[in-house]
Amino acid sequence: MDSGEHVRAVLREPALQGLWAAAREALASPKQPPTFRLELPDETARQAVGELYGRPMWGQGTRISVSKLDEAMRARFGTGLAEALQAEAAGPSETAESGPEEVLRAALDAQGLADEPWAQPWIAWVLRYGRVAADELPVVARRSARVLAAMNLHGMPRIWTSRGELAGLTGDPHLLDDGTTTSRVVIKAASLAHEQAAPSNDRERRALWERCGVAPDGVADTTLTWALPLSGNDPWSAGIRQRTELGLPAHLTHLDLRAAPPRLVEPDTAIAICQHPRVLEAAIREGIRHPMLCLSGPPTTATRALLGRLISDGATLHHHADFDWHGISAAHAVQQFGAEPWRMTATDYRNAVDQAAADRIDLSNLVGTPVPTPWDPALAELMSTAARAVEEEQLLPQLLADLREGL
Template sequence: MRGLWEAAREALASSRPTFRLELPDDATRAAVGELYGRPMWGEGTRISVSKLDDAVQNRFGVGISQVLEALHGSVEVAGPAAEFDDELLPVLDEHGLAGASWAGPWLRWVRQYGRIGEAELTGIAHAAARVLASMSLTEPPRSWTSRATLAGRTGFPHSLDDGTALSRVVLKAASLAQGVDLPGNERDRRALWERCGVAPDAVSATVLTWALPVSGDDAWSAVVRARTELGLPAHLTHLDLEAAPSRLVASGTPIAVCEHPRVLEAAVREGLRHPVICLNGLPSTAARELLERLTAEGAVLHVHADFDWPGVAAALTAQRHGAVPWRMSADDYRAALDRAAQDRTDLPNLIGAPVPTPWDPQLAELMSTTARAIEEEQAMQPLLTDLRQGL
């Protein structure tokens, strides 16, 4: 374990959120993996200081600083301004970022690996600081800004497109703040942008809605109501939500949130005017922004999802944005199992790692024991009955 502790001490002393660890043999991989809480493969890996701190807390009951002090003596942790005297620190300080743990490592990286000419460096640092100050670097985002809108604040609407110098240095700061590796492909870049409250664009992420009782007398609200009158759902994008009126619905409005599009389709075809939002799997950034906004307006959101682990994860995400579980108890799962047995419906095996159900811990236990998944479509009739009667 000597290499782990030495590398952790260096990372802590320099306020780096992650560090590279060499794993020269099977014994080292096994020992580090047992402590860190995941299998180790290959000859090296990247370790998060915060995750390592959690691991030693769970194992020894003390934090990483106390462990390193016992092994090596006290570790002096310098703040970015003290440990790194850089003329660009005042640029970060203008935006309240100079004291961030990632500031010093980021400035060193920008100078050494950012491929920025000396003449451009100050301008890039100013633009990056403006962008980073608008991102959710350490807290989960509650709303999302499109990348083009964020770039527009620098005066150049395409400055954050993939491959630009500004996007490269901004993503490096985001990766340091989030404790993850700098993304090397489009999927990982998109995920990192979204983790920091930035939608890669304003039109691709959508949320499917039906019969939203919008209360405004503006053109936007009139279009949504017109689609409902025509019996058509509405796909809302971030651009739609930007153009929407400041208030969407009246306080206290009950809204159903489902995972499967078939539930929303059935409500449309039966002419049920109860408002429904469909997550269509794990909620998109547009769906999460809509849920957050409706909750802030006082709407009462009720979420139902598949009885499988991805479905539980989707319900948990919706719950974090204000929704309450709807027919998602252990009794509801048991009733769905009984209906399937009575109807001789084949149920798929429940696969994947269990996900906790804090609103009803017995649900996760029963699902694990029964090991059968129930798609929302197979539990549709009770949901439609609730929509007819009003949640």
């Protein structure tokens, strides 16, 4: 690879797109500021910028000196910052001779997306309904393609990011706020990729973002945990362990997980997953330090992110839920991450119903649409026949006994 090709490869590096976008804005400013603010959304971006700039990067952002960045470019590639960015901007995707369709297709091609089945319908939609001004189209196309390349457009997501962090890849953390041009065209591409109708309200937009592995923000969604045996010696891990020593659970956000070390737990660590916070609270009160996660409803994006991390570490997940159709749906969701049922068989359900009758406990009627239980088909059939819901609280003694014995 010659120096010119090397420069072009670096200019197209996804982790550096925020740097190049911020540098372009600084150079285009009439005042030519000596430094500019750069968002560093994740460890990949921090490492890539640090290697290029010549010093380690920490935290969520930093200030970059234009002159020092120019010196780093000249030392590494033999060309200055302005020259490299001008050469890249004058590429075939943005020449005066390129038509609107070619601009969009070239932007997708630069990110390896031009041959996706949704690409041509998306291009046609942008040109006809996207409401993108001609002079803005090259920038919108380039930014949208970079964002789409970082999203999950196939199957279910395993890696999660916040919308602000995703937008930060282009240098503007507000780029994907609702109502912006880039947000509008990106969400249309996402709907085409996942073969569903374009969202028409906030709830549908949020669901589609989440389908693509994008959380609305980095702090609202949390996952409730207890006694995670974190293996790291870093301050973050020590802080979570300290909460356990104090008898306190930890609500982890996406930002928490971003700050966490690459490995959380040792392989084969057994993690119990419950649905009701009452179970986790009881374990804390009785001094049971078995690692636990609590769903408190459908898994949040933060919970999904944590489950993915734990499975990657080689942990084993054991899931219990209420014996109602919402609980069965939650069981399906966590089983996508390899979780194993824990006291979730037809026999467990029958015993719980019989025990409730013996203790003269009134069980709620089982309502809603039945959900299959492929791990034990007899369970769904028995639940439909008995038509009674059993909450986790009624199984608390058995669940706590399992946790004491270590599952």
